[in-house]
Amino acid sequence: MPLFAATIALSALLLFLVQPIIAKQILPWFGGSAGVWSVCMVFFQSTLLAGYAYAHLVVRRLQPRNQFRLHVALLLGSIALLPIIANPALKPVGGHDAASAILLVLLATIGLPYFLLSSTGPLLQAWIAHRFAARSVYRMFALSNLGSLLGLVAFPFVVEPLLGSRGQALAWSLCYLVFVAGCGWAAWQCRHGAAGMAPAGADNAAAPGNDPGLGGTAATWLGLSALGVVLLLAATNQLLQNVASAPFLWVLPLALYLLSFVIVFEGRGGRGWYSPRWGVPAALLAALLMAAGLSASNGVLDVSLAVPLYCLGLFVTCLFCHGELAARKPASAELTRYYLMISIGGALGGVFVGLVAPRIFHSLYELPLALVFVALASLLAVLGRRGLSRRWSLGLALGACAAAGAIAWADWRYISFLDHDLILMQRNFYGTLRVREVDDSGTRLRRLLHGVILHGEQPTGGPDRTKPGSYYTPTSGVGLAIARAQQAKPSARFGVVGLGVGTLAAYGRARDSVRFYELDRDVVEIANSRFTYLQATPARVEVVLGDARLSLEDELALGQPQRFDVLAVDAFSSDSIPVHLITRQAIEIYERHLAQDGLIAVHISNRFLDLQPVLANIAVATGLSARLIDDEITDANSNASSSEWVLIARNRRALESGSIGERAESLREQSDVGVWTDGYNNLLRVMKTSPLQALGRLISSLRDGND
Numbered sequence: 001m002p003l004f005a006a007t008i009a010l011s012a013l014l015l016f017l018v019q020p021i022i023a024k025q026i027l028p029w030f031g032g033s034a035g036v037w038s039v040c041m042v043f044f045q046s047t048l049l050a051g052y053a054y055a056h057l058v059v060r061r062l063q064p065r066n067q068f069r070l071h072v073a074l075l076l077g078s079i080a081l082l083p084i085i086a087n088p089a090l091k092p093v094g095g096h097d098a099a100s101a102i103l104l105v106l107l108a109t110i111g112l113p114y115f116l117l118s119s120t121g122p123l124l125q126a127w128i129a130h131r132f133a134a135r136s137v138y139r140m141f142a143l144s145n146l147g148s149l150l151g152l153v154a155f156p157f158v159v160e161p162l163l164g165s166r167g168q169a170l171a172w173s174l175c176y177l178v179f180v181a182g183c184g185w186a187a188w189q190c191r192h193g194a195a196g197m198a199p200a201g202a203d204n205a206a207a208p209g210n211d212p213g214l215g216g217t218a219a220t221w222l223g224l225s226a227l228g229v230v231l232l233l234a235a236t237n238q239l240l241q242n243v244a245s246a247p248f249l250w251v252l253p254l255a256l257y258l259l260s261f262v263i264v265f266e267g268r269g270g271r272g273w274y275s276p277r278w279g280v281p282a283a284l285l286a287a288l289l290m291a292a293g294l295s296a297s298n299g300v301l302d303v304s305l306a307v308p309l310y311c312l313g314l315f316v317t318c319l320f321c322h323g324e325l326a327a328r329k330p331a332s333a334e335l336t337r338y339y340l341m342i343s344i345g346g347a348l349g350g351v352f353v354g355l356v357a358p359r360i361f362h363s364l365y366e367l368p369l370a371l372v373f374v375a376l377a378s379l380l381a382v383l384g385r386r387g388l389s390r391r392w393s394l395g396l397a398l399g400a401c402a403a404a405g406a407i408a409w410a411d412w413r414y415i416s417f418l419d420h421d422l423i424l425m426q427r428n429f430y431g432t433l434r435v436r437e438v439d440d441s442g443t444r445l446r447r448l449l450h451g452v453i454l455h456g457e458q459p460t461g462g463p464d465r466t467k468p469g470s471y472y473t474p475t476s477g478v479g480l481a482i483a484r485a486q487q488a489k490p491s492a493r494f495g496v497v498g499l500g501v502g503t504l505a506a507y508g509r510a511r512d513s514v515r516f517y518e519l520d521r522d523v524v525e526i527a528n529s530r531f532t533y534l535q536a537t538p539a540r541v542e543v544v545l546g547d548a549r550l551s552l553e554d555e556l557a558l559g560q561p562q563r564f565d566v567l568a569v570d571a572f573s574s575d576s577i578p579v580h581l582i583t584r585q586a587i588e589i590y591e592r593h594l595a596q597d598g599l600i601a602v603h604i605s606n607r608f609l610d611l612q613p614v615l616a617n618i619a620v621a622t623g624l625s626a627r628l629i630d631d632e633i634t635d636a637n638s639n640a641s642s643s644e645w646v647l648i649a650r651n652r653r654a655l656e657s658g659s660i661g662e663r664a665e666s667l668r669e670q671s672d673v674g675v676w677t678d679g680y681n682n683l684l685r686v687m688k689t690s691p692l693q694a695l696g697r698l699i700s701s702l703r704d705g706n707d
Helices: 002-030 034-061 064-081 098-131 138-162 165-191 218-242 247-265 276-299 303-326 332-360 366-382 390-419 477-488 503-507 521-529 548-557 584-592 612-622 658-663 691-705
Strands: 422-428 431-440 443-450 453-459 493-497 513-518 540-545 564-569 594-603 625-631 643-649
Touching: 002 034, 002 098, 002 138, 002 165, 002 247, 002 548, 034 064, 034 098, 034 218, 034 332, 064 098, 064 165, 098 138, 098 165, 098 332, 138 165, 138 247, 218 247, 218 303, 218 332, 218 366, 247 303, 276 303, 276 366, 276 390, 303 366, 332 366, 366 390, 390 422, 422 521, 431 521, 443 521, 477 503, 477 564, 477 594, 477 625, 477 643, 477 658, 493 503, 503 513, 513 521, 513 548, 521 540, 548 584, 584 594, 584 612, 584 643, 612 625, 612 643, 625 658
Parallel strands: 493 513, 493 564, 513 540, 564 594
Antiparallel strands: 422 431, 431 443, 443 453, 594 643, 625 643
């Protein structure tokens, strides 16, 4: 029995440890988008479903000896795919469909190993149910989820700090070999007792006498599982849109999701710790707070509030979903069918959030919708439930009805906020784009927002319509860098990573050229159709579609360095930053595209992340010089915003003379941040606000946001 337990735990650990490992490998290939993780989750859930279906069919259709032979043969074949390092030949080219490309990369890199890891848990549990009939096999399910949880927690706290991406893949591959050996040994042990075992198809033992409302049908298993996954991915999307698409923020919600399984399937002799008496009201309260948080502070929730709110809310609502799921678990004869339906529900939830929702919704409506379903499921869970007094049932039912109404109202306020002053709203793989017109200190402004983050604005009329404003004024770091280049040359060449609304094109003269690199084709269309900077400039404008770093790498590979006098990197003012654009390797690529006396200008204005020490450490490591230009705007009536730009040069004299030298400040170094590379980066080290402050500020923020 210990051998089986260890193998199940190891398979689960590897199953979930590989998720952030492979996702982090391919994240830079797809622009560092939050959508990468959602599509990865679709693959993981779908392959998990395939593994569970395989286990179900094998147990029901094959004789035990053939079960062992088939599974061991597949395990041995999967070794040929090691180590799990994504093939660079699979990098996307141009504007190809990102979701399909991600699924292809994952299938080619970890498809068979992930499929076999997915199937091993239910398959070994079925073997255990036959060989150790007196044991509670559902405790193995709890053990499996505990192993998964350990795998996830190990990544941000052990694996990521100690190993680069290649080292992570190699270490995982070695552990997979240990798993193959353990699984083979477990099959060999069961083989000796196979004579007394038979395919499970004829064993239709009834589920325990437990009818907790909602029914104990396969449809209920599927629905509760799907709701849990929708909550997981929708809450994760909210975090990734508001902070960053980073492994830590992938892992934390998923770890809490798994912990909820452990709690409801383990403890009290295998009966779990869940009870509807506390689970239903707790889920309703959590759903209500999450719904209120969506519209609090005008939809821009501070990271110190967003992280605990969405994570704790997710945990409590998943305790409800999975607790109700555990209350409906069948007898061991139906074990693989039960797991199969859970997996189908999870896959459907993942497909809905990762693939369907971006195509049918104009914004992130999945979480508001899921919260309403939590309230409705709570109501159904208490109606007619055995073991609850009529008084308890009535009280919980009334509470569920009231909560459903309150959640729907909060959701309506959130959607109304998104629609306010709206000209255009559309959504794609990279997120939600909105164009709004607002009055700001007497000036009518048209703004582009990605989620809730401003990505550029332009006055709709008047003398300032064609002038650079916002973070890009002549007194900003990038404004000073461009002025320096134009004073030195009659025809200057500028590169810009991140198009926004095209504000920097306003600096262009007749003989200048401005080359933009933009990931999202919808941003290009909006900048051309809803704003006028690109059409109004006399400079020659080029727009390169695709991930900026990949495009710049390709140009170097073709022997086409762009020789920019200024290369502006404007990708970090959003809360969800593409980390792969601010690593040592990225800065080295930018430097190779500079003219002899060129400058890199990096925009680091950010509400939550302090990127100064990141660039300071990279500059030291690469032998470059870097200075900060902090542009404080005090005129409230100005079409300008305070900004922080870091200017980087090969020669420090370029940063010590003229108007730049008068304004430049030394960067703040921080040794514990380290040198960010493609293999190592740590967002936790550069957060401006500690999440520990959140609990004391949560209620007041929600109250202020709803005043």
